[in-house]
Every structure is written in structure tokens, then in C-alpha cells.
Amino acid sequence: MTNINHNYTELQGSYLFSEIAKRRTKFTQENPDAQIISLGIGDVTRGLPEAVIQAMHAAVDELASPGSFRGYGPEQGYDFLIQAIIENDYKARGIEIGTNEVFLSDGSKCDVGNIQEIFSQDSIVAVQDPVYPVYVDTNVMAGRSGAFNPETKQYEKIVYLPTSAENDFIPSLPDRKVDLIYLCYPNNPTGMTLSKAELKRWVDYAKANDCIILYDSAYEAFIQEEDVPRSIYEIEGAKEVAIEFRSFSKTAGFTGVRCAYTVVPRELKGKDANGNILLVNDLWNRRHTTKFNGVSYVTQRGAAAIYSPEGKKQIASIVEYYMTNARIIREGLSSLGLEVFGGVNAPYIWLKTPNGLDSWAFFDKLLSEAHIVGTPGVGFGQSGQGYFRLTAFGSRENTEIAVERIRKLSL
Amino acid sequence: MTNINHNYTELQGSYLFSEIAKRRTKFTQENPDAQIISLGIGDVTRGLPEAVIQAMHAAVDELASPGSFRGYGPEQGYDFLIQAIIENDYKARGIEIGTNEVFLSDGSKCDVGNIQEIFSQDSIVAVQDPVYPVYVDTNVMAGRSGAFNPETKQYEKIVYLPTSAENDFIPSLPDRKVDLIYLCYPNNPTGMTLSKAELKRWVDYAKANDCIILYDSAYEAFIQEEDVPRSIYEIEGAKEVAIEFRSFSKTAGFTGVRCAYTVVPRELKGKDANGNILLVNDLWNRRHTTKFNGVSYVTQRGAAAIYSPEGKKQIASIVEYYMTNARIIREGLSSLGLEVFGGVNAPYIWLKTPNGLDSWAFFDKLLSEAHIVGTPGVGFGQSGQGYFRLTAFGSRENTEIAVERIRKLSL
Structure with missing residues (x-):
């Protein structure tokens, strides 16, 4: 067997x-x-918003005849959508992101689940507690968790960063060396956020301690207050230490339509077992093009419509x-x-x-x-x-x- | 770093x-x-076929208003599509497949790339040569390939099964113990097939030698000759040794629309490091529900329309x-x-x-x-x-x- x-x-x-x-x-x-x-x-x-519905109908019609048919698209996503994302979600907030730094996918659950694959199997993982279970489970599957302790109900090798009313839902920095830190803001499940100063503390920590922040920002669209960062890249130096995940699921009702994106800056570096330095962006690109075949064209047209004035x-x-x-x-x-x-x-x-x-x-x-x-x-x-x-x-x-x-x- | x-x-x-x-x-x-x-x-x-276009338009309209809106669907796929697959692709050919044995996804490339995750890291992998590169590359990423030999241009631990005009494109059985065998029929890239008797030889071999066949059947719709098996499950006992991958990409022009499915029979078993027996179906279900969030509803409605009389x-x-x-x-x-x-x-x-x-x-x-x-x-x-x-x-x-x-x- x-x-x-x-x-x-x-x-x-x-x-x-x-x-x-x-x-x-x-x-x-x-x-x-x-x-x-x-x-x-x-x-x-x-x-779904009316602009999205219209764009999806138009895209379906395009697929009906050979002249306008679209087959395999770029695994990373079509340029029309990547450009709209860069212009609206980043450039409009003073953040420069390159077209080769944005990777479209069929969902943030997939991206936050798959991202760990490109890192070493002996990476030490830190998660907030409470936490979206996918971060933990995908690292268990990859062999990074160690054994489950039935008394503490936690995994031995995972570093948990508790948040509760006692610490105003602001996690403490890890008390030992970690390699990957999953942060989710606005937070699922607590609904709480970090201020810019608080997020800066994490970016500075990651820079000083050689770790990478996996920043899940699926609920960014719901931020109402001024001091709450919309993107981790608003913090200086974050491009050297952070990957950001965004989703259209909650922003535009895409839970059944499936579209998300991940930003992997070219500044972000890792090293292999021989000490050679590699761009994390290149690794993710290789993973993405090998194991994924692009988001549905109809979905991508729908997502792009969100960035129109009506959308x-x-x-x-x-x-x-x-x-x-x-x-x-x-x-x-x-x-x-x-x-x-x-x-x-x-x-x-x-x-x-x-x-x-x-x-x-x-x-x-x-x-x-x-x-x-x-x-x-x-x-x-x-x-x-x-x-x-x-x-x-x-x-x-x-x-x-x-x-x-x-x-x-x-x- | x-x-x-x-x-x-x-x-x-x-x-x-x-x-x-x-x-x-x-x-x-x-x-x-x-x-x-x-x-x-x-x-x-x-x-795309007209029936698909109509179904996709109707599905887009359903998503426009709260009364008919569909958000997250089952990760494994909607029952309307799974039932159509079972009835038409299997039952019509005398094969019984259960609804919990079919897993819809956004592409066979993803499924054949991800399937290796649920098997042991020290599994020995056999592939046909020539071969669709994704089988090899995903096992390299997982650490199963050993080093690349620049002289042979092959990986040390991967078992290659050559096919060429010399052996009528019928690969020989492996000459050493292997755990996972990737077979692709109708074959990409050679366009060749196996007869039922030839495929039976592989199923019998897998049963006798404790290995699992990963049967990529993305081009099944193009089979014209009678003796060529449409599904590996036409071979007796195959449910105990084989996972089958099918795609709508080529069948119905879905390369840009993204839909495929994988059949993991409940009869297929594996064992963990302690010798406990587990159902491979349960493992794949856990992987699929943890790292994937379902195929676009619009796409699934389009795929189901293929099984209508017009489709x-x-x-x-x-x-x-x-x-x-x-x-x-x-x-x-x-x-x-x-x-x-x-x-x-x-x-x-x-x-x-x-x-x-x-x-x-x-x-x-x-x-x-x-x-x-x-x-x-x-x-x-x-x-x-x-x-x-x-x-x-x-x-x-x-x-x-x-x-x-x-x-x-x-x-």
C-alpha cells in the first residue's frame, strides 16, 4: 500500500x-x-454590482465566437486587471507596485494556503491566536507544526501570538526566533485593526529579525478610519519583508465568482540551503505558473469592472x-x-x-x-x-x- | 534572510x-x-458551445440579486454538476462512481500538480518519457526528484518510462519498485493511446506491486476507436489503484473558463508511517477543502450545460x-x-x-x-x-x- x-x-x-x-x-x-x-x-x-454583471455578460459573449475567443491567459492574470489593481489599490495611495509583482488567483484561501510551499520545511511559523485555521492547517500538512499537544490544544512548533481584550487585541512580538509571521488585518475573526505605528513595529521587527510577514488583507475594503493602514506597503521598508494578500470576495461579493491577488515585491529575498540569495517573487512565479492556470476570463473582466467609476x-x-x-x-x-x-x-x-x-x-x-x-x-x-x-x-x-x-x- | x-x-x-x-x-x-x-x-x-454561453449568461443574472445570489459553494463542487458527470461520463459506460468521489476544480493542471501533496515525501515517482512537464516539476518542488543529472538530463530518483516508435509508444513496466505512476491517455504529447488489454496490464501491475496510478485523461473526449478505454475504471479493480483526472478545457473550450474534475474512489487506500490504513479520498477531501474554495458558479453552470442534449x-x-x-x-x-x-x-x-x-x-x-x-x-x-x-x-x-x-x- x-x-x-x-x-x-x-x-x-x-x-x-x-x-x-x-x-x-x-x-x-x-x-x-x-x-x-x-x-x-x-x-x-x-x-454582484451592476457594473460587474454587465462586464461578465460582455465577457461571456466574447467567448462565443472564434474571433473574440480567449483561451489560456497568462497564469499571473491579464494586464487589464493587474493595471487596474496597481493604479487604484496602490498608486492612488502613493505605493509603487510593478506589474510583475501582482499575481491573480482564484482566491485568498488558496494563496495563503499555498504560499508556505516556497519556504523551507523547517521554517518556524508564527500565527495570531485566534486565527483563520487555513494558516495553521496548511503548515501542519507541510510538516512544520510538530505534534499536537492535546492539553494545550496547540502544535508544539508553532508560535502562537495571543490576542484578547487583555492586550487590546494587539499581539506581542514573538519571544523566540520565527521565520514566517501570518498577520491578518482587518482581522478575521476579531474584526480589530492595527494603527500605522503598530504595524510599523512589526515591519521593523521583521527587518531586524530576518523574517517574512504574510499579510492577509482580505477585508481591506471595510476600513473606515484614517489611521488604519490599507496596505502593509504604506509602511516604509515593508516591501523587503512582506507579501500581501487581497481578495475580491468580500469587497465585491466574489465568494462564488472567485478572484483574489497576491503582491510579492521584487525587493523580498530569501536564501537557499547553500546561502545563495533568491528573489521570493521568482519562486512564487515559478510555483504559480507550474501549478495554476489563470483565473477565469469572465471573472477577471468582472473584477476589472469594480475599478470603473460606476463599479x-x-x-x-x-x-x-x-x-x-x-x-x-x-x-x-x-x-x-x-x-x-x-x-x-x-x-x-x-x-x-x-x-x-x-x-x-x-x-x-x-x-x-x-x-x-x-x-x-x-x-x-x-x-x-x-x-x-x-x-x-x-x-x-x-x-x-x-x-x-x-x-x-x-x- | x-x-x-x-x-x-x-x-x-x-x-x-x-x-x-x-x-x-x-x-x-x-x-x-x-x-x-x-x-x-x-x-x-x-x-464556446451555444448551450454553455446561454447557461453562463443565466448564471451571471442569478448573481445579480440577493434572492438568487450564490456565494461560497461546496469546495467539491455543486451537486448539479457532479450528478451530470456521474450520469454521463461514468454510469452511461457502466461505471458506478459516488457523489463523494468527484472533486471539481479550476483545472487539471492544478489537480495533477497538487495530488502528490497527499503522498509521502519519499514516494518513488514514475513518469512516461516524453511527459507533460507538470508531473515532474511538482515532484521536484516537493523534494522527490533527487538531483538533476546534466548528462542524462534526468532526475536521479525519478523513474522514466520511455516511449517512442521503437516500442510502439507502449511504455514498459517499471524495472524497480515505484509508488506513484503518472499515466496520460490519450497521451500528451504523443497523441497515442493504450488498448483495454494494455491498460489492464498497468492496473494489474499496480495491484500486485502496491502502487497508485495517477491517470490523466484530459483528452478523453477525442477518443474515436472502440477498443480504447474512456476511463481507467473500465478496467476491473482499477478503483483500488487509480485516481482519474478529467478536464473541460479541450472537450468544451474551457481553457479560459477553468473547470476540471478528479475522481478519487473510496476503495483506494494508503498507509501512514505507523501502518494505519487511510482512505486516499479522505486525504484529498481534506486537502481540497483546506486549500481550495470551489469553482466559479458561472463556470459550473456552463460546464453542466455540456451534458444537455444541445450541449x-x-x-x-x-x-x-x-x-x-x-x-x-x-x-x-x-x-x-x-x-x-x-x-x-x-x-x-x-x-x-x-x-x-x-x-x-x-x-x-x-x-x-x-x-x-x-x-x-x-x-x-x-x-x-x-x-x-x-x-x-x-x-x-x-x-x-x-x-x-x-x-x-x-x-
Whole structure:
């Protein structure tokens, strides 16, 4: 029998959202009349912007006849979209990014999952805690995690950087040498952000300590406050130490359409086992062109339409819709005396469970008494215990009903 | 400086098609009036079938409003498409495949590139020679290749299975223990196939010798002859030893739309380092759900339309178009006394270069004297030296002109 990748045996249980789905299914089977409202998984609910719809229709028509047909495109993405990204997401903020530094893909989950492949197998990985599980699981699969400790519920070799109300959700710098640091801002799941000064501390640390920051910025579009950096490259020197991941999933409702991009600056260097210096950009380009075949042409045309004047207005209005939901949840729960975080520059509200309930107990209470599905904080890591995530991605009506239902609970 | 994955330093040069593009660009800069015909890279040129276009338009419209919007779908693919695949591609041929055995993805290149991740790092890999470069390169990246030997131009630990006119393009069984065998039928680049009896020999070998066959069947739709198996699962016992990869890229013109699928039977088992038995299907499911987020909904609706009565007629007509091109090339070159292979059950024609020219010399001759771009056989491996690949994916007009131009060459 063929030997499998033994690292997979270190993966813990199934994915958080499977357990949520299981409990929800059980509840609805036993309570078929309950009107469940989901503020759980971070999926959007509004339709695609009209500019995107038009662009996708036009692209489909192009594919109908040999004269305008497009087959394989560049694995890195079409120039029309890369240029729009550079102009609007970077140049407009004073950041120079080259066309060979942007790599389009079918999703940030794929990119943040695949990026570790180009680094040494003995790299030490640091993650925030709570954390998006993909960062951890993909490093477990690659053999970087060490054994899982059932007592601490953490992997031996992974360096966890706890964030909670106690440290104002600002992680401490690692207390030992690490090679790769995953940072996610605006943060999933806490909805919190770093100021420019705080992010600068991380960039300076990475420069001084020879590490690379993997900066997941999938929720950038939701930033409202001035001092919050939109891109890590706003920080001087960040191009020498950081890779940035962005997504159209939440910005423009592309969760089912699939488009994201990753910026790998040419300034970012690594070394091989013989001490030779290589450009990380070249490695990622090689990986991307060998294992990926480009984003759907229809999707790329849709994504480019976001940068048109109409597209910009339309996505601004969608972001405003969700951020109003976030305010309704935040203010509603605060008024009940709950401790609430996030929801100002991110579509996630992170709340402290009342009366010291653990995360899953609060999940069950919310499901059974208010028919609301949220996400238990502990599912994102041990520092998430006693917290709970609600998302602003529901409809306005459901968001308002949900807050009313919570108001009636005895908390 | 952070350590990179040292295995990447064993990768050889740039991808074959970059070199082709470079020589083509140089030639067109020096000869701006030359009317180049490309029968090189395996990209299609006809428009998408009308049924697909209609389905994609309808899907785009669904995404426009919250009532019919679809966000994240199942990572494995929507049931409507998985059911259509099972019914049409398997059940209709007497093969039972379960819904949890089919995994949709955005391309076979990704799947055949990623599949190796779930197997042990010390697996011994066998590939046909000539071979689609992705099988080799992804195993180099994973550290399974050993060092590149500049004299043999092969990797030390990879087991090469040569195919050429000498063995009628039927590879010999491996002469030592291997764990993973990549087979591609109809074959890229040779265009040749195996009979059922020949494929049975491989399945029996894999069963007797504890190996797994990774069966790339991206060109299945082009099979014309009765005795050629459409699926490896037509062979008894194959579900215990084989994973099958299929693609909509060539079947339905999806090279720019991106959809493929992989079948991982529940009967296929592997063992971990402690000797525990695991289902390979479970491992692939875990990999797929952790590092991938589903195929674009619009694309999946387009793919499903291929299985409608109109869709079937339309793709049959496209396949016939390309296979007529294949016949024109095959018969045209044969009539010039060239030795020609493939092109009967596959859109690729594999020809022996005349007068003992090496593959790149023939490339340069064809480019400079006939203004035709093809693919040098040696680019696919050492056993491809002295061979050359032409594809049937051009327009009818260009295909006919190309054959006429070759007729006028002094060969």
C-alpha cells in the first residue's frame, strides 16, 4: 500500500464550519419551524454590482465566437486587471507596485494556503491566536507544526501570538526566533485593526529579525478610519519583508465568482540551503505558473469592472450596507451591556460571551433560544475561548431581527 | 534572510513554452510581415458551445440579486454538476462512481500538480518519457526528484518510462519498485493511446506491486476507436489503484473558463508511517477543502450545460472539427513520407523529424521556412528528442495552409 503524507495525521478533527453545520442541521431537524438566521460563516449575501454583471455578460459573449475567443491567459492574470489593481489599490495611495509583482488567483484561501510551499520545511511559523485555521492547517500538512499537544490544544512548533481584550487585541512580538509571521488585518475573526505605528513595529521587527510577514488583507475594503493602514506597503521598508494578500470576495461579493491577488515585491529575498540569495517573487512565479492556470476570463473582466467609476460607487454602497449592519449589531449588543469588539473597520463583531459561558455553550444557547447561528471563538484558537463571532454579511432585515432576538434573551 | 524551499533550486530552466515564445518573438521582430501559424501550445480556438454561453449568461443574472445570489459553494463542487458527470461520463459506460468521489476544480493542471501533496515525501515517482512537464516539476518542488543529472538530463530518483516508435509508444513496466505512476491517455504529447488489454496490464501491475496510478485523461473526449478505454475504471479493480483526472478545457473550450474534475474512489487506500490504513479520498477531501474554495458558479453552470442534449451535440461538432484538422495534418504529412503518430484518438500529432534533425533544429526550420510554430518533442523529455508535436486546435483554414507550407519545404 502506498505511503501517504504522514503530516496529515496531525490535523485535528474536521473544519470548524463542519461542526457548526452539524449542530445547525440537528437543531433544524428537531425544530423544523424555527426561522434560523445565520450570522456565522463569512459569506456575503448581496447581489454582484451592476457594473460587474454587465462586464461578465460582455465577457461571456466574447467567448462565443472564434474571433473574440480567449483561451489560456497568462497564469499571473491579464494586464487589464493587474493595471487596474496597481493604479487604484496602490498608486492612488502613493505605493509603487510593478506589474510583475501582482499575481491573480482564484482566491485568498488558496494563496495563503499555498504560499508556505516556497519556504523551507523547517521554517518556524508564527500565527495570531485566534486565527483563520487555513494558516495553521496548511503548515501542519507541510510538516512544520510538530505534534499536537492535546492539553494545550496547540502544535508544539508553532508560535502562537495571543490576542484578547487583555492586550487590546494587539499581539506581542514573538519571544523566540520565527521565520514566517501570518498577520491578518482587518482581522478575521476579531474584526480589530492595527494603527500605522503598530504595524510599523512589526515591519521593523521583521527587518531586524530576518523574517517574512504574510499579510492577509482580505477585508481591506471595510476600513473606515484614517489611521488604519490599507496596505502593509504604506509602511516604509515593508516591501523587503512582506507579501500581501487581497481578495475580491468580500469587497465585491466574489465568494462564488472567485478572484483574489497576491503582491510579492521584487525587493523580498530569501536564501537557499547553500546561502545563495533568491528573489521570493521568482519562486512564487515559478510555483504559480507550474501549478495554476489563470483565473477565469469572465471573472477577471468582472473584477476589472469594480475599478470603473460606476463599479467604485456600487461597491462603496455595498460596503456601506454591510458596515451599517455591523454598527447595528455592535450598538445593539453594547446597549445590552455585552462587551463588543471589532465591527468598526471590519465586517466582524467579536463579543465576549456573557456570564463566562464558553464559546460552544454560547453557540448552543444562541441557536436554541434565539435561532441564530454564529461562530464560536474557540474554533479559531485557544485565545478565542469565551468569545463569539457575528458577521455583518446578513440582510438588513435579518440583522435587525437577530439583534431584537438577542435583546429578549436572558443573558 | 528566510530560508526558501531548497528543492526549487533543482528545477531546470524555464518552462518549455517560454522558450518557444522567446524564439517566436525574436523571429517576428526580425520578420514583421511573416504570417505565423501556431500549432504549438495546446490551446483551443473555437468559441464556446451555444448551450454553455446561454447557461453562463443565466448564471451571471442569478448573481445579480440577493434572492438568487450564490456565494461560497461546496469546495467539491455543486451537486448539479457532479450528478451530470456521474450520469454521463461514468454510469452511461457502466461505471458506478459516488457523489463523494468527484472533486471539481479550476483545472487539471492544478489537480495533477497538487495530488502528490497527499503522498509521502519519499514516494518513488514514475513518469512516461516524453511527459507533460507538470508531473515532474511538482515532484521536484516537493523534494522527490533527487538531483538533476546534466548528462542524462534526468532526475536521479525519478523513474522514466520511455516511449517512442521503437516500442510502439507502449511504455514498459517499471524495472524497480515505484509508488506513484503518472499515466496520460490519450497521451500528451504523443497523441497515442493504450488498448483495454494494455491498460489492464498497468492496473494489474499496480495491484500486485502496491502502487497508485495517477491517470490523466484530459483528452478523453477525442477518443474515436472502440477498443480504447474512456476511463481507467473500465478496467476491473482499477478503483483500488487509480485516481482519474478529467478536464473541460479541450472537450468544451474551457481553457479560459477553468473547470476540471478528479475522481478519487473510496476503495483506494494508503498507509501512514505507523501502518494505519487511510482512505486516499479522505486525504484529498481534506486537502481540497483546506486549500481550495470551489469553482466559479458561472463556470459550473456552463460546464453542466455540456451534458444537455444541445450541449452534447455542440461539443460533438467541435470535437469533429478538431479531429478533422488532425486527419488533415496526419494524412498531409504522411503523404510527404514523414513518419506520423497520434492524431487518431487525440488532437496531437507526433512526428519523427526528417533527416535526423533534432527537435529544436526542426522547430527553427519550421518557424523560419514555413512560419509555423510547433513544439519540440525534446521539451517533453529525452525520449522526445527527434520528435515534434503539432496540434489540431488551429482553425481549419490555418491547418490547411500549414500543411501546404510544409509540403513546399525541402525536407
